[in-house]
Amino acid sequence: MHVTSEKFQDNAKAAIDDDQLQAGLFIFGKIFPLLREATASKLPEFEALRDSARDIKIEALNNLGTYLEAFEDRVEEAGGRVHWARTAEEANTIVEQLCEESGGKDIIKSKSMVTEELELNDHLIGKGYNVVETDLGEYIIQLRNEKPFHIVGPALHLNAGQVSDTFYEAHQKYGRTERVEDKVKLVEEARIVLRERFKNADVGITGANFLVAETGQIVLVTNEGNADLTATLPKRHIVVTGIEKVVPTLDDLSVFLRILARSATGQDTSNYVSLYSGPRRARDADGPESFDVVLVDNGRTDMLGTPVEEMLRCIRCGACLNSCPVFTTVGGQSYGSVYSGPMGAVWTPALASVSSAAKLPNASSFCGKCEEVCPVRIPLPSMMRHWREKEFEAHLTPSGQRWGLGVWAWLGRHPSLYRAATSIAGMGLRLIAKGRRGRRFVTALPFIGRGWTQSRDLAAPAEPTFLSQYKEGRRR
Amino acid sequence: MSNARNAIFAKIKAADAKRGKSSPADSRARLETPPAQLVPAMGKPAPEEARDIFITKALELGCTVADCESFADVPAKVSTYLQEQDCPGQVHIPDDADLSLLGWEDAGIAASSQLDAEALDGRTSVTRAIAGVAETGAVAVASSSKHPVSLGLLPDRHIFVLKVDEIKGGYEDVWRIGRAAKDNQGMSRALNLIGGPSRTGDIEATLVMGAHGPRTVHIILVS
Numbered sequence: 001m002h003v004t005s006e007k008f009q010d011n012a013k014a015a016i017d018d019d020q021l022q023a024g025l026f027i028f029g030k031i032f033p034l035l036r037e038a039t040a041s042k043l044p045e046f047e048a049l050r051d052s053a054r055d056i057k058i059e060a061l062n063n064l065g066t067y068l069e070a071f072e073d074r075v076e077e078a079g080g081r082v083h084w085a086r087t088a089e090e091a092n093t094i095v096e097q098l099c100e101e102s103g104g105k106d107i108i109k110s111k112s113m114v115t116e117e118l119e120l121n122d123h124l125i126g127k128g129y130n131v132v133e134t135d136l137g138e139y140i141i142q143l144r145n146e147k148p149f150h151i152v153g154p155a156l157h158l159n160a161g162q163v164s165d166t167f168y169e170a171h172q173k174y175g176r177t178e179r180v181e182d183k184v185k186l187v188e189e190a191r192i193v194l195r196e197r198f199k200n201a202d203v204g205i206t207g208a209n210f211l212v213a214e215t216g217q218i219v220l221v222t223n224e225g226n227a228d229l230t231a232t233l234p235k236r237h238i239v240v241t242g243i244e245k246v247v248p249t250l251d252d253l254s255v256f257l258r259i260l261a262r263s264a265t266g267q268d269t270s271n272y273v274s275l276y277s278g279p280r281r282a283r284d285a286d287g288p289e290s291f292d293v294v295l296v297d298n299g300r301t302d303m304l305g306t307p308v309e310e311m312l313r314c315i316r317c318g319a320c321l322n323s324c325p326v327f328t329t330v331g332g333q334s335y336g337s338v339y340s341g342p343m344g345a346v347w348t349p350a351l352a353s354v355s356s357a358a359k360l361p362n363a364s365s366f367c368g369k370c371e372e373v374c375p376v377r378i379p380l381p382s383m384m385r386h387w388r389e390k391e392f393e394a395h396l397t398p399s400g401q402r403w404g405l406g407v408w409a410w411l412g413r414h415p416s417l418y419r420a421a422t423s424i425a426g427m428g429l430r431l432i433a434k435g436r437r438g439r440r441f442v443t444a445l446p447f448i449g450r451g452w453t454q455s456r457d458l459a460a461p462a463e464p465t466f467l468s469q470y471k472e473g474r475r476r
Numbered sequence: 477m478s479n480a481r482n483a484i485f486a487k488i489k490a491a492d493a494k495r496g497k498s499s500p501a502d503s504r505a506r507l508e509t510p511p512a513q514l515v516p517a518m519g520k521p522a523p524e525e526a527r528d529i530f531i532t533k534a535l536e537l538g539c540t541v542a543d544c545e546s547f548a549d550v551p552a553k554v555s556t557y558l559q560e561q562d563c564p565g566q567v568h569i570p571d572d573a574d575l576s577l578l579g580w581e582d583a584g585i586a587a588s589s590q591l592d593a594e595a596l597d598g599r600t601s602v603t604r605a606i607a608g609v610a611e612t613g614a615v616a617v618a619s620s621s622k623h624p625v626s627l628g629l630l631p632d633r634h635i636f637v638l639k640v641d642e643i644k645g646g647y648e649d650v651w652r653i654g655r656a657a658k659d660n661q662g663m664s665r666a667l668n669l670i671g672g673p674s675r676t677g678d679i680e681a682t683l684v685m686g687a688h689g690p691r692t693v694h695i696i697l698v699s
C-alpha cells in the first residue's frame with residue numbers, strides 16, 4: 001500500500017481553502033449523518049443489533065481459522081477455488097495468473113477497497129490488461145487518476161461540472177462528442193459506455209462485503225447492480241478480499257445487512273444484496289465458468305492478539321468518517337491513504353507501517369464521535385492512542401513536538417515554574433485575543449502556533465485562573 | 477500458494493494460543509446448527525400483514541406493483557404495463573413453465589426466449605422469484621435453469637411475477653428457502669435480493685435511477 005501521509009498537513013491546508021471540496025464535505029458531514037439517524041431511529045432494535053454485530057465479529061475473529069477453513073471447503077464443494085495471499089505482491093500475482101488463464105485482456109471491476117489497498121489496477125494495467133471500474137464513483141476517479149475520497153462515496157468531492165469535463169474528455173474515443181452537464185444524462189452516458197465493457201469483458205473482479213463460512217458464499221452489496229453484472233457476464237469471476245470478512249452463518253449475516261446500509265448511507269437496505277458461490281452449475285442458464293476467491297492477509301494476521309485486533313471488525317461503512325470533525329474538514333485525499341478518517345488512522349499504520357502513517361493517528365480531536373456511530377463498536381480513539389504511543393516510542397514524533405512535550409514534562413515536575421510559565425502565556429494570549437459573542441478568541445497565533453489558528457480560533461484563557469480562585473477559597 | 481496458506485494459518489494459530497479464546501468445537505457446531513440471532517420486529521411481521529408491508533416497502537424502493545387473479549391473467553397485465561410505459565409488446569422470458577406456457581400471443585405480446593446479452597440489452601424481462609421480503613420490499617431470486625441472473629440485470633424493465641403466499645417476513649425466511657434447495661454443490665450460484673430499480677448517488681449524492689441495471693421494476697402479485 002502506497003502511503004503519502006507525511007504530506008497530511010499540506011494536503012489538509014489546501015483542502016480547507018478549496019470551496020468546491022468543502023461543498024462535497026457537507027454531504028458527508030451533514031447529509032449522511034442525518035440520514036443515518038433518521039433510518040436508525042425507525043429500527044428500535046438498532047442499538048441491540050450493533051451489540052450482536054460486535055459479538056459475532058468477536059466470535060469470528062476468535063475462531064478465524066475454523067471459519068476460514070469451513071469457507072474454503074464450501075467454496076471448493078461448489079466448484080470454486082480459494083487462493084491465499086500473504087502480501088499485496090502475492091495477491092496481485094495470483095490475480096494476474098488467473099487473468100492470464102482466461103486468455104483475454106479485458107477486465108471489469110466492481111468497487112473494492114481491498115483492491116485499492118493492493119493497488120491491483122496499477123499492477124494489471126502494467127501487465128497489459130484493460131481494467132475498468134464500473135461503480136460510477138470509482139469509474140469517475142479512475143478516469144481522473146485519483147484515489148477514492150471516501151470509502152463509500154469515492155467521487156463525492158467532485159461536482160457535476162467536473163464529472164462533465166472528465167467524461168467529455170474520456171468518452172470522445174467512443175464517439176461521444178457532445179458535452180453533457182445534467183446529472184441524469186451523465187449517469188446515462190456512463191451506463192452506455194460501461195454496458196459495452198460489461199458485454200465484452202473476459203474477467204470480472206469483485207471484492208466482498210462478507211464471506212459466509214456456513215455456505216461458502218461471498219456477499220456483495222451495491223445500489224447500482226454493477227457488482228452483479230461483474231459476477232455474472234464474464235467467463236471468470238475473481239473475488240479479492242481480506243480474511244477478516246468472514247462471518248459464521250447466514251443468520252449472522254442478517255445482523256450485518258440490517259446495520260450496514262443504515263450506517264453507511266441511511267438506507268434501510270442497499271438495492272442489490274447478492275450472495276454468490278462457485279461457478280455456473282450444470283443446470284444454470286448463465287454465470288461464469290470459474291469462480292476464484294483470493295483471500296488476502298497483508299498485515300491482518302499481525303493485528304490478531306494485539307491492541308488493534310478490534311479494528312478487524314470493521315465493515316467499511318464509512319460512518320466514522322462522516323462523524324469525524326477532521327475528515328469532514330479536510331476530506332479523504334488529505335490522508336494520503338486509501339483508508340481515511342478514524343478507521344484509516346488505525347488501518348493505515350497496521351497495513352503499511354507506523355512510520356509511513358505517523359501523522360494519521362494524530363489527525364484526530366479525540367472527540368469520540370466515531371466510536372459512538374461505529375456499527376460494530378470499535379473503540380477507535382483508544383486505538384489511535386495506541387499508534388500514537390508506538391509512534392512516540394519509535395521516535396517518529398516531530399522534533400518540535402518531542403521538544404515541546406519534553407519542556408512541558410520538565411515544567412510539570414517544577415510546579416512553581418509551571419505556574420509562572422502558564423500565567424505568562426495566559427497574559428500573552430489575552431493580550432492578542434479579540435472579543436466575540438462575549439468571549440475572547442485568538443484568531444492568529446504567532447510562531448509555531450500559526451498552524452493552529454489558520455483553520456480555527458483559540459479561546460483565550462479566562463482570568464483569574466482556577467488555581468488562583470482556588471487559593472482564594474472561591475472555588476472548591 | 478500453499479506456503480502462504482500455511483503461513484497465514486500458523487499466524488492465526490499463534491494468536492489463538494496467545495489469547496486462549498478459540499473454541500473450534502463450538503464454532504463447528506455453530507456452522508452445523510446456526511443459532512438464531514436477534515431478529516427485529518420488522519423482520520418478522522404477522523403473516524396477514526406481510527403482503528401490505530411488502531407492497532409499501534417495494535413502492536418506497538421505487539417499484540410499481542399490480543395485482544392479478546391468476547397466472548393466466550399475467551400476459552394481459554404485462555401488456556397493460558408495457559402500454560403505460562409506451563414500450564413495444566415484446567418480452568424475454570426464461571425457460572420456466574410457469575411463464576412459458578402462458579398465452580402471450582393472445583395478449584398481443586411477443587415472448588422471446590433469447591437470453592444473450594445483446595438480445596436483452598434495453599428490453600423487458602419477465603421472471604418468477606423465490607420470495608418477496610416484507611422487511612425491505614426486495615424480491616429474492618435464485619439462479620437456476622429457470623432463472624438466468626442476467627434477466628434481472630441487462631433489460632431496461634424487469635417484471636417479477638410473485639405469488640402472494642411467496643411474500644415472507646425477513647432475511648431469515650430467504651435463507652430458509654435457500655438452505656432447503658441446497659444440493660451437493662451447496663447453495664445456488666447466485667442468490668439475489670433485488671430492491672427496486674438500479675440507482676446511483678455517486679454524482680453530488682443526487683439519486684439517479686437506472687445506473688447499470690433495470691430502470692424500472694414492476695411486481696405482479698398473483699393471488
Ligand code: SF4
Pocket residue numbers: 313314315316317318319320321343370373374375376377378380
Ligand atoms: S470503523 Fe466502524 S464506523 Fe468506521 S468504517 Fe469501520 S465499521 Fe464503519
